Amino acid sequence: MSLRTRIQKTLKDAAPNIDAVIEVPQRPEHGDYATNIAFLLARQNFSAEGGSAPGGSAGGLAKKGASSKQTAEELIKNIDAELFERLDVAGSGFINFFLKKEILHNELADILSKKESYGKSAAKKERMNVEFISANPTGPITLGNGRGAFLGDALVRVLRYAGFAVESDFYVNDAKAGGQVQSLGRAIRGEDDSYPYIETLYLKDNPDVKETLEKLPVEEAGYQLAQIIHKKNEETLKKIGIHIDTFFHEQDLYNDKKIEKIENLFSEKKLTYQKEGAVWLTTSKYGDDKDKVLIRSTGAPTYLLTDLAYHWDKFIRRKFDVVINILGADHHGTVQSFRAALTALEIEKDSFVPIITQTVRFMEHGKERKMSKRKGEFVTFEDLVGEVGTDATRYFFLEKSPDTHMDFDIALAREQSSKNPVYYIQYAHARMSSILREAQSPGDADYALLSEKEELALIKKMAQFPDIIEDTANDYQVHRIPRYAYELAHAFHDFYEKHRVIQENKKLLTARRALIEATQVVLQQTLNILGVTSPEKM
């Protein structure tokens, strides 16, 4: 149980009827942890004053109409002080907790006994699916796709760390009935100019393939070229270290008659109607602004229908409890109708979680550069990683919230890659390796010897790790983790600058060596989740 959770429990014993936030204050003089519970209690008592007050509010601790400061002062008398050296009421009612050193020393012992499993949660029974990238099989994976790629990859690992059973999906839009596949088929014969780059990227080196494809019907040729393109994209992902459990092919939904099945399901529920030669779904009854077409007047299913079949499969056949979908900003408009349709299918709407990543704009010398697939002018994901490096690229994308509208200047990225904070973190790791290589440990460590400010700060920072995992598994805000990695590295560098590990005092050496060993374990786990390497030397 993390220190924060233990404080939460202690607080719950003193004030059972309220959920308070326990946070790590920005300023050290505000304690190791702090809570705003008194503000909440004071408000509760205030609002209870007018009407008929429910009995036992706040355990009868706070007087009606008492100020938050008075409430806090009353409350701390009832808080079990087992964990704390000191409890302060500060400001207008914050309660600040100062931990006993002994508690921190125990935490260090706990980290060293658990090692790689520190902060890991026991297996949960909830099954989760994370879909990301899902780049169309009509060209290389672009930088725009890259943002979601790293995010999804890291999110899967955090969720696993938190104990969820997680699978990752990549949806391949390769249906023969789909417009883009058919247009790809025509492009092979030079009858469509939507994909002018396919000749140089995929066909030039394989004249036999080109010849074969040209003889096939358009649909089939497009489908087969899509497979070739997709295979290349799979290789790119492998090279960059992004693992996908399931590449789900849209065409399989047709082969397995899953699309028909959903269509029938909707018509059985009398949710469809005919209009202008097309079949419409009454999404407007479930929160959408207007109804949407399921089957075009040509008889071909729309993207909405196939995507619904895919998600029906995720929820019902593959039995995922939570389905996360990382989407580009250009897809946000589809969420409303998709949600509406899921509701119509009686799938709980909260179990579908779209995460929208905002657009990446490409800049060159301060001016926007439009990337156009049509003209073959685009920087691919692979190009970028090749120039900037995997670790730096990952960190660059992961440290930012998905909501950020990013401006990406590849020249600047190349130029600044050596200043990427990822190296600061990796350098800390390499320094630790160096210490651990050289410092011999003569025996059992006495953690009580660790009482310097920087030593305790390091333990406190490590103790936050389980909470970082838990919080991220709850709100999916992955960018919290690079920040934490940076802070942990900083706490280490700060310690390193002021104190020596290797020294004559063998007892202190042993204790400090143990501290560094623990720090390295926690830092490695953090970097693993991000998909960043932990170098011994650099």
Added chain:
RNA sequence: GUCCCCGUAGCUCAAUUGGAUAGAGUGUUUGGCUUCGAACCAAAAGGUUGGGGGUUCGAGUCCCUCCGGGGACGCCA
């Protein structure tokens, strides 16, 4: 026209989801290596959180309004 996202230090971004004196990196200026790795540490400077109003013990965060940037509004995917 309707809807969604964003606007925070010169630049790139945070801010524990409504908490305390808005923080980091980078850039600028300055100081620190005969001891475990200086890809480090420390200090200074840098802000009317786009503007205005409101809600409350408390607002960068919530509401209204205006300004600016991006995106979506297909029988494309």
